[in-house]
Amino acid sequence: MRRAILKKFILVLLAALFINSIIFYLISSHMILNMATKDMTYTIEMIDRLLNYEDEAGLNGQVERMEEFTGAEDTRVTLIRFDGTVVFDTDAATKKLDNHLGRTEVQEALSSGIGYAKRYSETLRKHLLYAAYRSPRSDMILRISVPYSGLSEYLPMLLPAALISFLAALACAFVFTKRFVDSVTKPLRDIATELQKVKGDYTELHFGSCLYPELNVIAETTMEMSKNVKDYLSRIEKEKHIRQEFFSNASHELKTPITSIQGYAELIESGMIQDESMKLDFIRRIKKEAANMAGLINDILMISRLEAKDAEVLVSDVRISPLLEDIVDSLKPAAADSQVFVHIDCQPLCVRANPQQMKELLSNLVGNAVKYNHPGGQVWVNIREQDENIVIRVRDNGVGIPQESLDRIFERFYRVDKGRSRKQGGTGLGLSIVKHIVNFYHGSIRVTSELEKGTEFTVMIPVKWEEL
Numbered sequence: 001m002r003r004a005i006l007k008k009f010i011l012v013l014l015a016a017l018f019i020n021s022i023i024f025y026l027i028s029s030h031m032i033l034n035m036a037t038k039d040m041t042y043t044i045e046m047i048d049r050l051l052n053y054e055d056e057a058g059l060n061g062q063v064e065r066m067e068e069f070t071g072a073e074d075t076r077v078t079l080i081r082f083d084g085t086v087v088f089d090t091d092a093a094t095k096k097l098d099n100h101l102g103r104t105e106v107q108e109a110l111s112s113g114i115g116y117a118k119r120y121s122e123t124l125r126k127h128l129l130y131a132a133y134r135s136p137r138s139d140m141i142l143r144i145s146v147p148y149s150g151l152s153e154y155l156p157m158l159l160p161a162a163l164i165s166f167l168a169a170l171a172c173a174f175v176f177t178k179r180f181v182d183s184v185t186k187p188l189r190d191i192a193t194e195l196q197k198v199k200g201d202y203t204e205l206h207f208g209s210c211l212y213p214e215l216n217v218i219a220e221t222t223m224e225m226s227k228n229v230k231d232y233l234s235r236i237e238k239e240k241h242i243r244q245e246f247f248s249n250a251s252h253e254l255k256t257p258i259t260s261i262q263g264y265a266e267l268i269e270s271g272m273i274q275d276e277s278m279k280l281d282f283i284r285r286i287k288k289e290a291a292n293m294a295g296l297i298n299d300i301l302m303i304s305r306l307e308a309k310d311a312e313v314l315v316s317d318v319r320i321s322p323l324l325e326d327i328v329d330s331l332k333p334a335a336a337d338s339q340v341f342v343h344i345d346c347q348p349l350c351v352r353a354n355p356q357q358m359k360e361l362l363s364n365l366v367g368n369a370v371k372y373n374h375p376g377g378q379v380w381v382n383i384r385e386q387d388e389n390i391v392i393r394v395r396d397n398g399v400g401i402p403q404e405s406l407d408r409i410f411e412r413f414y415r416v417d418k419g420r421s422r423k424q425g426g427t428g429l430g431l432s433i434v435k436h437i438v439n440f441y442h443g444s445i446r447v448t449s450e451l452e453k454g455t456e457f458t459v460m461i462p463v464k465w466e467e468l
Helices: 002-050 059-070 104-112 155-196 213-270 276-307 320-338 355-371 418-424 430-440
Strands: 076-081 086-089 114-121 126-134 140-147 316-319 341-346 350-353 378-386 389-396 444-450 454-462
Touching: 002 114, 002 126, 002 140, 002 155, 104 114, 104 126, 104 140, 155 213, 213 276, 276 430, 316 320, 316 355, 320 341, 320 355, 320 378, 341 355, 350 355, 355 378, 355 389, 355 430, 355 454, 430 444, 430 454
Parallel strands: 341 378
Antiparallel strands: 076 086, 076 140, 114 126, 126 140, 316 350, 378 389, 389 454, 444 454
């Protein structure tokens, strides 16, 4: 890359110098031509003032003497009448010269007083510059001509200086171009070197600052991408671990009721149990374990549906107050057994949501507050609309949650008190379902707790979550 950039810079430089040389040649030629025409104009006007047109017989002699005035042996002076007839020419016999009325410089002199032309002279076989002047003192046109080769006659003098300046400019440009190319390619080499250090572990990259903001952007973007890749791989690894743990826990949780059902069924099938009341007890236990297994499967399916973002979720208008009353009514037997009192304070709200999801959310929060409480405990449920959010607060004065467990209670199958949870019949998926439902509606959930003093869950769900 460095060589390619340097090569292109040199080619651009050579092209620029070449164009500059052409422009210099054209401008210099134009300036030399202007200077020559001015000198010739001055000379021809002086000749016109010195000539005595009244002495026509001696006019030729006067013109011949004017050659000394011009200061150059190769200067040609010609006298032409207005009709184009050549009266006298210092370098050729007038009889051999044709009519000059059609000459460009003569036409210009007749129309504007003075005219110029550049052309090859067949008579003298040279390139000449002509200047014609219409005399205000007679009916004559004075014309002088000098050999003119433009800038080419100065090239032998200018070429060494031009060559030296060209080489000096090329050398300076090469040095500065090399430094510039190095300043551009070095940061890129540093970036490439740093990237080559990555061997699959996606360690965070670090680049030094350089002179060019665009290259700093590349470095910063590369570092950000490296960090994102590392975070993404960490997240994948974490999700892989959670998935493995989930399958392990799910298998264990399903295996327990299946084992119990199989054991009770085998005892009944073997005929060893003759007592009808014991048989009925075993059947009730089988039904209970089957119900627990069905509940666990339903909870697993609920989490799977919530995690599948593209899964279609049917929403409708859900009235929160009647839904909450139904949930509390279904929990009355469990609350009565635990001697727990539930207090409801709910505004008459209506929200666009999936009824089953809202039922799961409230059931799990209120159900946990009843389950993990002391005899004679209290549960307060408060639901309000605040700042375009539905705010659900469920507070109890139960057993509480240890501080070290607060960060893990939303994990699947995590139980703070495993013995009590199994006794209460929980699957360990309730709060995980709550967290997934809250995330589905772009909401937030916060928990505060203190051992033996109680726990409070605060859920906020935007009223217009569908627009987010």
